[in-house]
Amino acid sequence: MALVSSGESSIEKGVCEWAVKRGWLAWKLWGFNQVGLPDRIFIYKFPTIIFMEFKRPGKKPRRIQERVGKELAIRGFPWYSVDNKDAAILTLQAAMGTTGAPEKGASVAS
Numbered sequence: 763m764a765l766v767s768s769g770e771s772s773i774e775k776g777v778c779e780w781a782v783k784r785g786w787l788a789w790k791l792w793g794f795n796q797v798g799l800p801d802r803i804f805i806y807k808f809p810t811i812i813f814m815e816f817k818r819p820g821k822k823p824r825r826i827q828e829r830v831g832k833e834l835a836i837r838g839f840p841w842y843s844v845d846n847k848d849a850a851i852l853t854l855q856a857a858m859g860t861t862g863a864p865e866k867g868a869s870v871a872s
Contacts, residue, residue: 769819770816770818773816773819773844773845773850774802774816776847777814777844777850780851781804781851781854784854784858785807786806786854787803787804787806788803789804789805790802791803798829799830800815800827801814801815801816802816804854810857811840812839812842812857813831813839813840813841813842814841814842814843814844815827815831815841815842816844816845816850817843817845818845819845820845828843831843840857
């Protein structure tokens, strides 16, 4: 398993804390022995499910992560790569219906 940078993990932690306080499940996707899986699956009220890959500020997903994200998006599951807490929270708020949503499969960067 790759080491997570402190910037990436602090973004992920802050977003998860925000989400859980608002009724989301924020499950870590690891241990499935599948390279390229997003970091988290956020589950709200049916049918709201979002897959999210957390990156350090300014960093982009690896090619395999993009490929997995596209596969999820093809099947109708929203997948986002985020590199800052605000963008991630806006994405979750949009899914809750409280703001405009980015396009599925979008990379949400600062």
